Amino acid sequence: xxSFLQRFFFFAQYLGKPRWDTGITPPELQRLAATLRPGRxxxxxxxxxxxxxxxxxxxxxxxxxxxxxxxxxRARQRLRTAGLKAQLIVGDVTRLERLPLxxxxxxxxxxxxxxxxxxxxxxxYCQGLRRWLLPGGVYLLYAHQPGSIRAGHGISRDxxxxxxxxxxALVEYTPGFEGDWKSAWYYFIxxxx
Numbered sequence: 001x002x003s004f005l006q007r008f009f010f011f012a013q014y015l016g017k018p019r020w021d022t023g024i025t026p027p028e029l030q031r032l033a034a035t036l037r038p039g040r041x042x043x044x045x046x047x048x049x050x051x052x053x054x055x056x057x058x059x060x061x062x063x064x065x066x067x068x069x070x071x072x073x074r075a076r077q078r079l080r081t082a083g084l085k086a087q088l089i090v091g092d093v094t095r096l097e098r099l100p101l102x103x104x105x106x107x108x109x110x111x112x113x114x115x116x117x118x119x120x121x122x123x124x125y126c127q128g129l130r131r132w133l134l135p136g137g138v139y140l141l142y143a144h145q146p147g148s149i150r151a152g153h154g155i156s157r158d159x160x161x162x163x164x165x166x167x168x169a170l171v172e173y174t175p176g177f178e179g180d181w182k183s184a185w186y187y188f189i190x191x192x193x
Contacts, residue, residue, distance in 0.1 A: 046064030046071070051064075052075055057082070064089070066091075142183065142185050171188065
């Protein structure tokens with residue numbers, strides 16, 4: 001993951017309700033899911049499972065991964081309450097390649113995880129993404145960009161594309177803001193190898 005202090009920050013946030021846990025699936029994910037035939041989906045940094053539930057309700061076989069055990073417990077409760085099923089794993093996304101995720105995925109979703117990782121963590125994350133996302137699969141990413149209100153936070157478009165390498169083709173890039181945070185949505189296709 002990231003530094004000890006960053007890990008502590010995330011664990012501490014789940015003592016209450018983290019600011020990023022809005023309980024709402026972003027319209028960008030809703031629109032994308034409406035255009036795809038349901039298959040296997042991976043939610044990277046799934047938190048309390050809001051998007052896991054949305055994808056499961058939309059017919060996807062979903063696996064969610066988060067390193068905070070209380071977030072996964074809340075995601076399991078959310079699934080039970082909604083009468084839905086999904087696989088939830090407490091795991092480190094920087095070691096995604098080694099996690100027991102089952103078969104490869106048609107869709108990978110990351111809404112606010114990648115931008116919190118160190119350079120080393122990003123390398124491990126991308127290696128795992130290459131391992132688990134099928135050729136032709138879709139990768140939807142939401143990330144804060146550098147230059148936001150907190151120094152040293154965020155990841156640039158250039159750094160994302162360089163980290164993914166030639167294995168992914170950027171189909172759509174939509175910059176914007178989340179309050180004072182510069183952010184962007186990225187839609188990638190895993191190239192056929």
